[in-house]
Amino acid sequence: MSDDAIARALERATLLAARGPQRGGNPRVGCVLLDDTGQEIGAGWHRGAGTAHAEAAALAASDPARVAGSTAVITLEPCHHTGRTPPCSRALLAAGVRRVIYAAGDPDPRAAGGRAWLAAQGVDVSTAREAGVVPEIVGLAAELTRSWSAAVRRRRPWVLGKTATSLDGRVAAADGTSMWITGAAARAHGHTVRADVDAIVVGTGTLLADDPALTARGADGTPVVDQPLRVVLGRRAVPEAAAVRQGPGPWLHLATQDIAAALDHLWERGARRVLIEGGPTVLGAALRAGLVDELHSYLAPVLLGAGQPAVPDLGIGTLRDGLRWQRTETYHLGEDILITARRLEGAH
Ligand SMILES: NC(=O)c1ccc[n+]([C@@H]2O[C@H](COP(=O)([O-])OP(=O)(O)OC[C@H]3O[C@@H](n4cnc5c(N)ncnc54)[C@H](OP(=O)(O)O)[C@@H]3O)[C@@H](O)[C@H]2O)c1
CATH class of the missing domain: 3.40.430.10 (Dihydrofolate Reductase, subunit A)
Known part of the structure; x- marks a missing residue:
């Protein structure tokens, strides 16, 4: 898949994430699933505390038959934490997602660890920068969670x-x-x-x-x-x-x-x-x-x-x-x- 397809998916995930609310305990997150050729299979975003996380929303919007072997492009590292919804790391693995690319790390110590856990299960995980996405596009995605991330880091x-x-x-x-x-x-x-x-x-x-x-x-x-x-x-x-x-x-x-x-x-x-x-x-x-x-x-x-x-x-x-x-x-x-x-x- 081309770097360009990943960058475009991250831009779209960012636009979707921005539809979510800034208030509430959760960050604004968007997720786009791509097939091997870079075609979009499905997309989703988080609509506020208590509703599906972006990854779960994207999986729900996709044809399950096409998800196996797909790439998830997400604005934030997938959570590895059971809150009001199950961990996204497990949902992505269970659905057969083979590659995960995310823009910003999760600053919440309770939710972090998605990267390490998915990598340990054999999923190819990288940040968008590592995947070759230009800093301007990564920066726009990271901007979505700036206030939430700072709040969570500083408590x-x-x-x-x-x-x-x-x-x-x-x-x-x-x-x-x-x-x-x-x-x-x-x-x-x-x-x-x-x-x-x-x-x-x-x-x-x-x-x-x-x-x-x-x-x-x-x-x-x-x-x-x-x-x-x-x-x-x-x-x-x-x-x-x-x-x-x-x-x-x-x-x-x-x-x-x-x-x-x-x-x-x-x-x-x-x-x-x-x-x-x-x-x-x-x-x-x-x-x-x-x-x-x-x-x-x-x-x-x-x-x-x-x-x-x-x-x-x-x-x-x-x-x-x-x-x-x-x-x-x-x-x-x-x-x-x-x-x-x-x-x-x-x-x-
Ligand atoms: N245009 C605008 O954007 C805007 C916005 C808001 C207000 N205003 C105007 O501002 C004026 C009111 O100004 P203000 O400065 O008196 O209002 P304020 O900042 O809302 O209230 C000051 C009062 O808050 C209490 N307070 C709470 N925390 C404090 C702290 N850390 N240090 C000191 N006091 C603290 C104190 O009263 P206690 O003795 O009760 O503790 C203090 O007298 C009004 O004319 C209003 O219309 C304009």
Whole structure:
């Protein structure tokens, strides 16, 4: 089979994997089965915790008679772990798959070992790089599991920090009003991000100022079915009439200012992706503690001149010490712009 067929299969597996949710305990994974000539036999992806893994989905979508002797091209190393579904390593072997090529290793010590076990059973196993796939294509596949892999390796959730600011970096006007700085398109985008995380965190300051419901809503304004956990952080009480107390979906008050402990608690509850929506005090504390992995900065073409800045003093006295981020995407959302950025590996 040509290197080109493998590379194309990995690209397709990546596109399929991206259809899966980022939230939940499991990574986004895609799998494409190829016959000896590089023709696709079947494909599948993981649709979220409790559903079939990508390999099982691809096997189920294939003609069993053609699977014997086939090659599986997968975005992640096959798991070798019995959770809510049986191990993919055994399923691939039982179906007669003869060769396995995967893009990224499994960082979860409970699930890893698929490569070694399959190789010990005589299956030809390699990474996509070892199989000659160019780094750009391997990188796109590995990108799918970046946040999940980092969370699993560090045993704490991947943290996104969100700000919606004026062009001069204010999240609220002098009188504290902040709804709405950005327009409808940016806010709708914000809801898609909410729907793709396990938990949304705000401080008591934001709760008391804005009374946000913190629900994730679809394009038509109705709440999505799987709501993230809504979390209020801080020692002050959550008023009885607060919107966050209303449904849909669960909510939680963590009466602490210890963000690391709060993230540990959320990890134990199964959260792998957490969105800190503010306000500036809580986001600043998370940044100072080096706990923010990704920033989503919505910028609206309005000037306020006064009002709260997006983050408070971070103790940076000179430009050289500024926290530099790697820009990942730029989106035009109506009149507004969204810049997403990632913390540079090993930085701050
Ligand atoms: N445009 C935007 O993107 C955006 C987003 C959110 C908020 N806002 C605006 O921001 C303003 C509220 O700002 P804020 O900074 O007061 O809100 P905040 O960060 O949501 O809340 C601050 C409060 O959280 C508690 N807290 C929890 N963890 C803490 C920690 N590690 N360190 C310090 N305090 C901690 C403290 O209250 P306790 O005494 O209760 O512990 C603190 O006073 C409002 O005007 C709101 O509209 C704007």
